[in-house]
Amino acid sequence: MKFGGTSVGSAQRMKDVSKLITSSGEPTFVVLSAMSGTTNSLVEISDYLYKKNPEGANNIINKLEQKYIKHINELYATEEYREMTAKFLREEFEYLRSFTKILFTSFEEKVILAQGEIISTNMVTNYLKECGIKACLLSALDFVRTDKNAEPDFNYIREHAKIQLEANPGYQIYITQGFICRNAYGEVDNLLRGGSDYTACLIGAALQTEEIQIWTDIDGMHNNDPRIVQNTKPVRQLYFEEAAELAYFGAKILHPTCIQPAKFAGVPVRLLNTMDPTAPGTIINNEMEHGTIKAVAAKDGITCIQIQSSRMLLAHGFLRKVFEIFESYKTSIDMVCTSEVGVSLTIDNTSHLTDILDELKQYGTVSVEKDMVIICVVGDLSTENVGFETLACEALKQIPVRMISYGGSNHNISYLVSKDDKQRTLQALSDTLFKD
Numbered sequence: 001m002k003f004g005g006t007s008v009g010s011a012q013r014m015k016d017v018s019k020l021i022t023s024s025g026e027p028t029f030v031v032l033s034a035m036s037g038t039t040n041s042l043v044e045i046s047d048y049l050y051k052k053n054p055e056g057a058n059n060i061i062n063k064l065e066q067k068y069i070k071h072i073n074e075l076y077a078t079e080e081y082r083e084m085t086a087k088f089l090r091e092e093f094e095y096l097r098s099f100t101k102i103l104f105t106s107f108e109e110k111v112i113l114a115q116g117e118i119i120s121t122n123m124v125t126n127y128l129k130e131c132g133i134k135a136c137l138l139s140a141l142d143f144v145r146t147d148k149n150a151e152p153d154f155n156y157i158r159e160h161a162k163i164q165l166e167a168n169p170g171y172q173i174y175i176t177q178g179f180i181c182r183n184a185y186g187e188v189d190n191l192l193r194g195g196s197d198y199t200a201c202l203i204g205a206a207l208q209t210e211e212i213q214i215w216t217d218i219d220g221m222h223n224n225d226p227r228i229v230q231n232t233k234p235v236r237q238l239y240f241e242e243a244a245e246l247a248y249f250g251a252k253i254l255h256p257t258c259i260q261p262a263k264f265a266g267v268p269v270r271l272l273n274t275m276d277p278t279a280p281g282t283i284i285n286n287e288m289e290h291g292t293i294k295a296v297a298a299k300d301g302i303t304c305i306q307i308q309s310s311r312m313l314l315a316h317g318f319l320r321k322v323f324e325i326f327e328s329y330k331t332s333i334d335m336v337c338t339s340e341v342g343v344s345l346t347i348d349n350t351s352h353l354t355d356i357l358d359e360l361k362q363y364g365t366v367s368v369e370k371d372m373v374i375i376c377v378v379g380d381l382s383t384e385n386v387g388f389e390t391l392a393c394e395a396l397k398q399i400p401v402r403m404i405s406y407g408g409s410n411h412n413i414s415y416l417v418s419k420d421d422k423q424r425t426l427q428a429l430s431d432t433l434f435k436d
């Protein structure tokens with residue numbers, strides 16, 4: 001069971017989470033994020049330290065410490081546990097202050113960023129112990145690792161998670177930190193922002209748990225963005241590939257790469273709502289439901305680049321030259337459409353845009369459109385299926401569509417539209433595809 005920052009965001013929430021994780025009475029592995037806002041504060045502290053402003057850092061540290069003192073006063077009923085946790089917090093905050101006196105590099109930053117999860121897991125473990133539950137805190141730094149490519153080292157995780165469990169037998173609840181890990185060199189590192197989902201999926205896959213539950217504060221994945229579209233509904237079941245496409249193309253509920261380990265291990269992932277624990281949520285598993293469109297998602301901040309050249313006509317190797325330019329600037333491409341005399345593609349990372357455009361001009365006439373949005377329709381879109389592509393395109397008959405990509409996978413059609421058309425595109429798709 002993984003709980004995100006909002007789900008452990010106050011003393012009361014931590015109590016609610018404790019109730020949820022103990023209610024089944026079965027042995028449960030729990031992954032926690034830092035309390036909401038904490039990782040952002042730790043990033044801010046690091047920013048001040050990079051800028052050699054210890055006073056700025058200390059101000060944030062002091063504010064954060066005040067908040068935590070309040071939380072522990074509310075969380076614990078006994079003086080013993082309150083004092084024990086207060087002592088732990090005092091040491092934590094002294095540790096954070098110690099960074100204001102030393103040379104600050106990215107190594108120190110990663111150690112600082114790790115403290116949010118270390119604090120939240122200690123608080124909840126102490127609370128469970130105070131309630132008389134057999135709870136064991138395992139340090140993710142002892143068994144979650146990345147390899148030399150900064151990707152999770154799954155074999156290491158599987159082996160060492162088992163070693164940790166065997167060394168600590170007989171507990172009802174095992175708790176560990178999301179997000180944090182060690183890298184191939186043994187240094188403290190992390191799985192990037194929002195990485196706690198990833199930790200949970202890695203551990204669930206490594207231990208072959210019955211399922212992986214990701215607890216957030218909404219009722220599963222919706223069939224469209226509920227913030228901008230009316231009448232969205234939760235999707236009850238998704239195939240792993242469908243969930244991966246939705247997560248990558250904008251559904252904020254899940255970290256995009258995190259479901260891969262669960263998919264390979266065949267462990268279902270269930271998205272659940274801490275505010276409404278009995279709601280069914282969304283289950284993601286290896287079953288592909290045929291003949292349905294599941295959901296629509298949008299990815300903002302897309303830049304479209306078109307390269308047109310008569311030299312492309314009947315030539316080979318043109319696309320390779322174009323793609324190599326993007327590769328050399330470590331810029332990944334999302335959508336591609338080609339014709340005999342041109343290619344259009346999209347990127348979301350524009351940090352090297354000027355250099356990329358400069359190099360592309362050797363090969364043709366280049367034009368750029370910014371502020372575009374990829375709208376992605378996900379479901380059973382295999383090529384044998386008839387009707388769904390037509391239906392989606394029919395929904396967009398009033399919208400100036402810049403690119404369409406279909407056939408890349410069996411689960412997706414993507415449309416590129418201008419940001420100004422995002423809302424009406426999403427609404428039109430919902431009205432046509434999910435009208436009951």
Ligand code: ASP
Nearest residue numbers: 033039179193194195196
């Ligand atoms: N605490 C980390 C973050 O805010 C990891 C997570 O919450 O998943 O990014």
Ligand code: MG
Nearest residue numbers: 004005033194
């Ligand atoms: Mg999160």
